[in-house]
Amino acid sequence: MSFLGESYLLSSKTGIRLFDSVRELPVVDAHNHANVAEIAANENYSDPWRLFAATDHYVWEVLRKRSVPEKFITGDATPEEKWMRMAEVFPQLAGNPVYEWMHLDLRRYLGIDALIGPDTGEEIWEEASRALAEDSSRPLAFLKKIGVEVMCSTDDPKDLLEEHDVVNSAAGKTLVRPTWRPDKAMNINAASWRDYLSELGARFNSSLDSLTELLDVLRFSHDYFDQRGCRASDHGLLKPYSGTASFEDADRVFKMVFDGAFPTAADAEVFKSFILGEMAEMDAEKGWVFQLHMGAVRDVRGILFESLGPDVGGDVSDHNIDILTPLVPFLNRFDDRLKVVLYCLEPGHQATLATIARAFGAKVNLGSAWWLCDNPIGMRRQLEYIGGVDLFANFAGMVSDSRKLFSYGSRFEMFRRVLSDVVGAMVERGQVPFEVAETLVERMCYSGPKEFFRL
Amino acid sequence: MSFLGESYLLSSKTGIRLFDSVRELPVVDAHNHANVAEIAANENYSDPWRLFAATDHYVWEVLRKRSVPEKFITGDATPEEKWMRMAEVFPQLAGNPVYEWMHLDLRRYLGIDALIGPDTGEEIWEEASRALAEDSSRPLAFLKKIGVEVMCSTDDPKDLLEEHDVVNSAAGKTLVRPTWRPDKAMNINAASWRDYLSELGARFNSSLDSLTELLDVLRFSHDYFDQRGCRASDHGLLKPYSGTASFEDADRVFKMVFDGAFPTAADAEVFKSFILGEMAEMDAEKGWVFQLHMGAVRDVRGILFESLGPDVGGDVSDHNIDILTPLVPFLNRFDDRLKVVLYCLEPGHQATLATIARAFGAKVNLGSAWWLCDNPIGMRRQLEYIGGVDLFANFAGMVSDSRKLFSYGSRFEMFRRVLSDVVGAMVERGQVPFEVAETLVERMCYSGPKEFFRL
């Protein structure tokens, strides 16, 4: 029962045995927010705050909960000042996964075993700073140490993906694959939509003044990504769309908004429904995986959004969303032609999504517990639905959804331990023979997602 | 920790003791889809696929998830070919209850202990075929071996129930009771409604061209079922109805649809609300139990429904259904006059339903975890709400919802083990004295449902 020790998250001997069988498997991470430029530059990190917290809104949120002023989170305090304020409240974060991840990262990759707290903050800062100054403390070396075999970043259709080439060239293999995330092209009711179209048009030498041209440009981009090793698209949506709106209706909305009008919610939905369907067709043609991240209500805390912009925290889940009505026609349109991964933010939707994955057969699968569910208990609860309603063997795999480099390590370790504990308990209860369980966890940790995503 | 061994699903000594006290109790199964004709014929099964999988869409669904082609599931492959394709992917089903049920059935009733897999499929097929050819491998003998005391099939109001007589006569006791399931009479917005009315009218020598006549015919049928030992009605509804619509409004809708119009959703709801209320009145008069199976969104996978029809898989649950609004007026109308069992498909509805069962007193009780919840973890989660919010002592009992004969055995064994484990853990945590727990699990497994349903 030592903190983060050998039996961390493992409550049975069988769980420990299962984890032993998967702990050294390479990391295959089909969805993350890798900073590919950072990896391509492959330089040492300036300081511990930079690596551990500066880009990670999971950390920011819990510091805010403990009344740390924004100045010491995203503001103009020095990295060391921020680190020290974090250290001061760190023991109060216990129970939240941030507490475990941060300590795991210090232990596993920098060899620092101290508990973060007011008394140790300074000492850890210094020790970590020294460790980060070493040659072996560069992104590519860390990724090797973590055991990352392949990872898929999240990219905009207008991206050139040049840094991906740099990374793969330096790694001597396809270490980083891009993922096509066209949310901005779809978000016709965002104030920035027209500006985005201009940028996208400029990238592909298109005037981009009609729906037909938008589709052409998206297809060009889709082809471009495919040639550079992309295997999946990703879509961040509050709720699914049916994919059943017609070209004519979407075209009408396009023209209206392109000419300066603001669309009604219904009009925006028509446009999104149509274009999501078209993009899914492209995925189906190329055998890509269509990833759906559903249910995030973003930027609800006005004060954060107004002062800092999007993706800084202040995001929530909502049980009260109709997922089924739009998702069923979408899945029926593509039945058996399209690989789909459903990522769920809200525990209240997991059962419904598990029944949908079960109903739609081999190609519609559940992704790992996402974001606010991505903690030991959230993973455990989601695995209950995957195993009991759908099939463990169809699980689309753990993804880091990483906001910083070390997440490829600590989050995968946490997942593998939770999975081993859950399946281990089933073995101990006589529900699964050990040998069958061993094959199962290997598939879920490695070969399953590798095969499904073609990585 | 041996697979399906003595301590299968039992994690404490007290759990094992409690299970020992209920394992031999007779099976009382108040709701299933028994093939009464099959039992009446009492012939040997043609082959293992026939008995284990040919009628069980739980099996079909998980085979589809592992990419087994429909030809080898519901198609024209031979039973042995189907069995072998199933064996090939069977280890990949681990974690899903189908994996446990199938192995339980082989062990408990055919004495075959091998694990189903590509290497053993042929051998198990042969061994099972031999076992099924024996005289003791007929439906009635199996039901005796399983320990079924009484079971309630699910029947249409127009059924003559003659096969029930044959079975009971052969069994020398009331082994099979019918259940009155009038969904087809209620489903006024189904394309087949008018045809169904004709059949129902023909059965009771009625022209059946008015709402009054429909009610008369339903009452005739209700009386007929009662005379043949029926103790309950059953209603499969996406959502409850309030039972508060008036005869006049329902009559208007009846006439309109009878004359060939298609009802609006609102009109259909008026009709259903009225007729459900009338049928509940009949149950109240006779002391029957009114069973409500809520929340199944059926046949959502178009490709399955179009090629194979209903009840073949492709059914899901939906968290986003308003259960409370219609259910409260319905229960208030019949307060204390009607025995009701609420069956819940969607885990997200269980808490609401448990509070409703608690609020409406002794006659409104929770039924067992249904369908997609009917696995060890789903049962466990539901028992949490029954025990913590409502009362264990009021539980309406495990039902097999059986799609094949062996379900009376394996599903009841699974339930009794889970229940013993849950209550055993409460004893170990000092929440319930052992003697009290022993009485409680006996009541939940046997005497409670027997008394409530008058079986």
Place this chain on the structure above:
Amino acid sequence: MSFLGESYLLSSKTGIRLFDSVRELPVVDAHNHANVAEIAANENYSDPWRLFAATDHYVWEVLRKRSVPEKFITGDATPEEKWMRMAEVFPQLAGNPVYEWMHLDLRRYLGIDALIGPDTGEEIWEEASRALAEDSSRPLAFLKKIGVEVMCSTDDPKDLLEEHDVVNSAAGKTLVRPTWRPDKAMNINAASWRDYLSELGARFNSSLDSLTELLDVLRFSHDYFDQRGCRASDHGLLKPYSGTASFEDADRVFKMVFDGAFPTAADAEVFKSFILGEMAEMDAEKGWVFQLHMGAVRDVRGILFESLGPDVGGDVSDHNIDILTPLVPFLNRFDDRLKVVLYCLEPGHQATLATIARAFGAKVNLGSAWWLCDNPIGMRRQLEYIGGVDLFANFAGMVSDSRKLFSYGSRFEMFRRVLSDVVGAMVERGQVPFEVAETLVERMCYSGPKEFFRL
């Protein structure tokens, strides 16, 4: 594993150690329904039924579930007759928290260890009657024995709070603080609203015939409560309100209803939204905590409400409520200016509420599992969301929501044991170091809520 023994609810050695470290901490109870007059009178209880069941609808509900006639619950049977009917069915309540609370109270405060049942009912009645006749069996002595340091009752804005003074004077310290609960002033669509306004106006010598005057009177009352040590308001609402309606719109609705019209649902919402916002402003100014009890659908069982009135049972939760839409603008209006506690009745809302608490920073915190969730498993499930999504350190504290005096003891003991078990398991799984866990549970049980509520 003895019933309610040393390791009651504790499944690990670490859990037992943690509970040892918090078991003797004083009780700080920020929300209950204390009968302050009873404490002020400080007389012996007339009989065991009076103390254990006569004011506790949790008990009433489970007796109704076991078919005890209303005569022996809230009717005109004698207390002893009621007690004996309760004893008769008591073993059948096992699994429900009422079974544990009642036995805990008998053991901890009256020294009676017998199990309640048909055979022991009479003997326990006599022994308890003798114990209750002793001098030490008066409210203030019991509160001392339980270890209550401070408790906050629930009071109407028109209350004079004189009994609070009597109690505190007798106790020689601030034992009981009032809580301002203005639901009746807000409920403009209640039939009794105008009568209530008259009473409220009479109390403050106001004609109370305009919205301005209502606000003035509420402010007077708010000041009055503050001077008497009030630290929080409390609001019992089916769903939250946005607090964004204008004075003008609310004024229009006030006039309309004051002149005798019945408001539409939309009009009532406008009024409530405005006035809730104004009251929250008052709380913000004084540093009070704004407590929101959401999601109770009250008095749904008509037969109970019509014969016995409100708050007698027949209340349910509803998963199908939109919490997010109104709550987000409300919280944004007061961002960082107002301390808020969110109490959740419906397990299906807990994840959404946990993400909201996380998003809105240090002052928006989750309250303890409420009412129908206030049992070992309900507390455990809620703690999962507090720990995994929000922060344990921000937990607003256990509250008894007491309907009878002993609840301050048994409910706090139950909570502290469950918490120790949950955090103890995290220590055993290597997620939290023991020393950090020890500080954490102390904060959650005592210093956290004391500081947050300024008690």
